[in-house]
Each structure stands twice: as structure tokens, then as C-alpha cells.
Amino acid sequence: MELKEDERIDQLYANDIKIIQSSKVFSFSLDAVLLAHFAEPTKKENGKVVDLCAGNGAVGLFLTSKTKASIAAVEIQPKLAEMAKRSVKLNSLEQQVTVLNLDLNDSLKYLKKDSFDTVTCNPPYFSDLPTSKKNPNPYLALARHEITVTLAQTIEMSSALLKTKGKAYFVHRPDRLFEIFECMQKNRLAPKKVQLVYPKEGREANMVLVEAIKDGRKGGLRFLPPITVYQANDEYTPEMRGILYGTAG
Numbered sequence: 001m002e003l004k005e006d007e008r009i010d011q012l013y014a015n016d017i018k019i020i021q022s023s024k025v026f027s028f029s030l031d032a033v034l035l036a037h038f039a040e041p042t043k044k045e046n047g048k049v050v051d052l053c054a055g056n057g058a059v060g061l062f063l064t065s066k067t068k069a070s071i072a073a074v075e076i077q078p079k080l081a082e083m084a085k086r087s088v089k090l091n092s093l094e095q096q097v098t099v100l101n102l103d104l105n106d107s108l109k110y111l112k113k114d115s116f117d118t119v120t121c122n123p124p125y126f127s128d129l130p131t132s133k134k135n136p137n138p139y140l141a142l143a144r145h146e147i148t149v150t151l152a153q154t155i156e157m158s159s160a161l162l163k164t165k166g167k168a169y170f171v172h173r174p175d176r177l178f179e180i181f182e183c184m185q186k187n188r189l190a191p192k193k194v195q196l197v198y199p200k201e202g203r204e205a206n207m208v209l210v211e212a213i214k215d216g217r218k219g220g221l222r223f224l225p226p227i228t229v230y231q232a233n234d235e236y237t238p239e240m241r242g243i244l245y246g247t248a249g
Helices: 030-038 058-063 078-090 104-109 138-144 151-161 174-186 238-245
Strands: 007-012 017-022 048-052 070-075 097-101 116-121 162-172 189-200 207-214 227-230
Touching: 017 058, 017 078, 030 058, 030 162, 030 189, 030 207, 030 238, 048 058, 048 104, 048 151, 058 070, 058 078, 058 097, 058 116, 070 078, 078 097, 104 151, 116 151, 151 162, 151 174, 151 189, 162 174, 174 189, 174 207, 227 238
Parallel strands: 048 070, 048 116, 070 097, 116 162, 189 227
Antiparallel strands: 007 017, 162 207, 189 207
């Protein structure tokens, strides 16, 4: 696989997936790994999964170790979508994963409404406010700030794409959890599982993972045991090592 300037190939050893990355454009981080680990995609071989705000395709590619279903990855930035396509080819997954370079808000022009069993989404975390300090790198600014798509729009589109009883999985910031629940309620999504992620013991959570079911019954929300990423010595915890490398050693 020919790499462009500033590109490298990183590997998620737990499922032997290789991803083309570029620090100047975009690199997946732990939130993508944790979202793919948390998600329980349909196991049906004829099932359909869609990953929204796909970036360089990491989440969709990581999910291939958990399902034989077809996976569509939606990404608005042409350069990231092109990198994702090359990563799909690098892993010989062209028969399972399709990358679509389009605005999430235009998804229904290309993807059938009410047709997906599973949706995953790692959306921009920060509201696009006049006072927001944005990254000067336009690729990173789009990935981190709600410049082209809002939290409400990602949840609305997730619901529109899902079949009844289909499941949606999100990773976001804990300080927006109430907003996430509000948007889900407006869009026929019932939150069912929440898992908080802590950078270290004794620190506040900096990520939250949420599972929701379309047209699911109200109530029954479960809070799973939290994940702590680093030990006091700055090495990964055994649980995190297992997620990243497939071993707790």
C-alpha cells in the first residue's frame, strides 16, 4: 500500500486491523477504539451497519471482527474518506465495508430509511459557538466541532436510518449526556446502556458510551462498570490493554 506524505500505518492488535493515519489530517484515538468495543452490531450476515462521522474509517473497520454484516462508513471530508477507502483495501475488506464521502445530513439520498440494524457514531464533541476556540487545522476543526453537523442532527439521522428495534451506539462527552438523552427522546431512541470512561482513578470521566434502541420501551437504563484507561504509572490498565491488544498482560 503506497502511503502519502505524513501518512503512517497503525494497527489495532486486538483484531489485527491496520489503519492509514496522518497526524496532519486526522488520527483515530481511544474514543474510536472504545466505541467499537462497546458496540454490539447485528450478527446477521445479511444485516446492515452504518458508521456516521466515520473519519478515516477506524470504527467501521474495527467492527468487522464482530460481525459479517455489510458496513457503510459515512464521512464528509474527502481526504479522510479517501484514506478510509485505502484502509479498507489494505485490510482486504472491500466486500464488507463501503466508504461514502457525503454530508451526514444527506445520508437519506444514498441510504435507505429504516433499513439499518446498527448505527455507530463518534460525532464532533464541541458546539460551534462564536466563543469556541477551534483548532487552526481545518481537518481537525471539522472533526472536533459541530461545524457541519450538530449532536441533534447525528441523533436524528441515526434514528431515521435505523429499523424499529435497531440499536444505536454513541461516544461523547459526559457533560452533554443530558442533551443526548433529550435528543434521543425526541427521535424515538430509548437509552439502554451507559458506560463512563475515566482517564485515571480519582479523575473525572472524560468520555461516555451510550446504547439506545429505536422504539424501545422506556426505562431499564443500565450503567455498566466504568472503564479506566491509565494506571497511576501512566501505563494502560489491564482492561484497556485487553481492549487494545487482546491481552491483559
